[in-house]
Amino acid sequence: MRYSQIAILLALVCSFSTAFSQATFDRARALVASGDVPAAAEVIKQVVAKEPTNVDALVLASQIFLELESSDTALQYAKRAYEESDSRGDVVRQYVAALAKTGSAEQATGIMRKFLKKNESVENYLTLVDALIDADSLRAAELVGTTAKTKFATSAQSFLALGNIYFNYKPQPVYELAKQNYEEAIKLEPTLIQAHFNLAQCYWKLANAESDEDLSNELFKRCLLSWNEVGKLDPTNARAFFEQGKIFYLAKRYRDATKALVEYRKLRPVGTGQAIASWYLGNSYYELNACDSAKIHLMDAGKQIDTLRNKTSLLLARCAFRTKQWGSAVRDFKTAETANMLEPLDYWYYGTSQVLAGDTTSAIATMWKASKVMPQQCVLMFRFGLLLQSRDTKGSSTIFKKRLASCSDSLDARILVFIGNNFFQDSVVDSAEAYYNLALAKEPNNCYFISRKAEILLARDDVKGARVILDDVVARCGTSNDAQERRYAEQALFKLCNLDLQEKSYAALVAHAKNIVTTINPTSAIGWLYLGIGHQGAGVKDEACKAYKKAIEFDPNSKPAKDNLKSLGC
Numbered sequence: 001m002r003y004s005q006i007a008i009l010l011a012l013v014c015s016f017s018t019a020f021s022q023a024t025f026d027r028a029r030a031l032v033a034s035g036d037v038p039a040a041a042e043v044i045k046q047v048v049a050k051e052p053t054n055v056d057a058l059v060l061a062s063q064i065f066l067e068l069e070s071s072d073t074a075l076q077y078a079k080r081a082y083e084e085s086d087s088r089g090d091v092v093r094q095y096v097a098a099l100a101k102t103g104s105a106e107q108a109t110g111i112m113r114k115f116l117k118k119n120e121s122v123e124n125y126l127t128l129v130d131a132l133i134d135a136d137s138l139r140a141a142e143l144v145g146t147t148a149k150t151k152f153a154t155s156a157q158s159f160l161a162l163g164n165i166y167f168n169y170k171p172q173p174v175y176e177l178a179k180q181n182y183e184e185a186i187k188l189e190p191t192l193i194q195a196h197f198n199l200a201q202c203y204w205k206l207a208n209a210e211s212d213e214d215l216s217n218e219l220f221k222r223c224l225l226s227w228n229e230v231g232k233l234d235p236t237n238a239r240a241f242f243e244q245g246k247i248f249y250l251a252k253r254y255r256d257a258t259k260a261l262v263e264y265r266k267l268r269p270v271g272t273g274q275a276i277a278s279w280y281l282g283n284s285y286y287e288l289n290a291c292d293s294a295k296i297h298l299m300d301a302g303k304q305i306d307t308l309r310n311k312t313s314l315l316l317a318r319c320a321f322r323t324k325q326w327g328s329a330v331r332d333f334k335t336a337e338t339a340n341m342l343e344p345l346d347y348w349y350y351g352t353s354q355v356l357a358g359d360t361t362s363a364i365a366t367m368w369k370a371s372k373v374m375p376q377q378c379v380l381m382f383r384f385g386l387l388l389q390s391r392d393t394k395g396s397s398t399i400f401k402k403r404l405a406s407c408s409d410s411l412d413a414r415i416l417v418f419i420g421n422n423f424f425q426d427s428v429v430d431s432a433e434a435y436y437n438l439a440l441a442k443e444p445n446n447c448y449f450i451s452r453k454a455e456i457l458l459a460r461d462d463v464k465g466a467r468v469i470l471d472d473v474v475a476r477c478g479t480s481n482d483a484q485e486r487r488y489a490e491q492a493l494f495k496l497c498n499l500d501l502q503e504k505s506y507a508a509l510v511a512h513a514k515n516i517v518t519t520i521n522p523t524s525a526i527g528w529l530y531l532g533i534g535h536q537g538a539g540v541k542d543e544a545c546k547a548y549k550k551a552i553e554f555d556p557n558s559k560p561a562k563d564n565l566k567s568l569g570c
Helices: 002-035 037-050 055-067 071-084 088-102 105-118 122-134 138-151 157-169 175-188 193-209 212-232 238-250 254-267 278-288 291-302 304-320 326-338 342-357 360-373 378-389 393-408 410-426 429-442 447-459 462-476 483-503 508-518 525-536 541-554 561-569
Strands: none
Touching: 002 037, 002 055, 037 055, 055 071, 055 088, 071 088, 071 138, 088 122, 105 122, 122 138, 122 157, 122 278, 138 157, 157 175, 157 193, 175 193, 175 326, 193 212, 193 238, 212 238, 212 326, 238 254, 238 278, 238 483, 254 278, 278 291, 278 304, 291 304, 304 326, 304 342, 326 342, 342 360, 342 378, 378 393, 378 410, 393 410, 410 429, 410 447, 429 447, 447 462, 447 483, 462 483, 483 508, 508 525, 525 561
């Protein structure tokens, strides 16, 4: 191939490459303009890969990644652009901005001062002021800002620079002066987005510092109006949505916070932009009890921000509890407990989750902690006492007594009976009777409480006395309109039937069993069984057979009824 042919071929290749890069570069800029900065980041990387010394592409790449809060990446691109062209103002300003945002503000100010000596412009002064603020050199920043205002008296950016100085002033920011300068900047240039942005933040600070509620509310309204103005001028300004969402979050206006932060996350999807936005958004959803929406953002916050990891575990645990995801709740509560993050009520939630996840042993240990740190949880203390009854009667009584000391309500009498039952189960009959009497003093007509007195008499072999009490229960509650009271009467009759059977008093057994199936519960399989036994004992075969068949009708698995029916040859 001749030299001229090679040259032509190379020229065509370069032309194609340049055309491709320019088109891709233009697409990146268009994506930035439309607000899709994450997509722009992917596109600009293609341009830089093709043309690693393209200064315009490097500057745009730095701007994009600075906007995405990827400051280190932004600095790499800015530095490469600066190494290629350290005399261009936009290149130097971008490099200085990237340096300042990555903790090298002193180096940034040095570069900017040197550049400013030969290239005086309001943009350069503003960049130097911001770098000096980042370097905490506020006196120097004030001097530079004042100089800029003198030299560029009609420039909005000089007022913006002074506003930034007063906004960040130490030891005490001067928000009123900052506000005045931002307002002057807007007068000179109504479309200066950064001035509206900073003014909104300034109004928020002033509103928080104001003790007069009416004035504070007015400043807060102005803050929102300024954010609205930013939205009008730049509907895809992600930082504006973030700041607005943060303000609403801090003001505990969670519904408004979610609206703003959802818009932010549309522009900066999870994994990009401000990580703290995920915390604000997830926490706002949590406060609104929208746990399904909160989860992804809380998980992202915990993943990206070490100091929030344990706190997010706690909120995720509470969310899992609310949505009845017991296994997840147990896992996250355990993480939060290890980090000493649990609040008193969380121990109750944790223990309840363990019970419902099937780990009763661990639940009991957790609920003991809960009962110590927060015994005022009346319902949960009651349930814990019940949980312990079949495992630890003394522990159950301890919890019930603490519950009585911490709460006083309609459950008091029942709790006294349950303590009595615990003593009765441990065969401490006198103590059981004492608590039954305390319960009856509160509710003298409660048939269950009365029936417990019969149990005391039976434990003392006073069958006659027990019968009197059981008959009283039947008389009181056998015809009641309350289903529970009728069940107490039915249980009392079961006891009487059993005593009749032990004494072989078949006539009494038939009478008591008939009372069950004709008056109280016609579908009682046990009542029909007792009736069959009574008739069989009295020698009335046909009636016994009928009763046993009824018992099987209501309980097909009743083995005694089947065996007795078979033995009678019915």
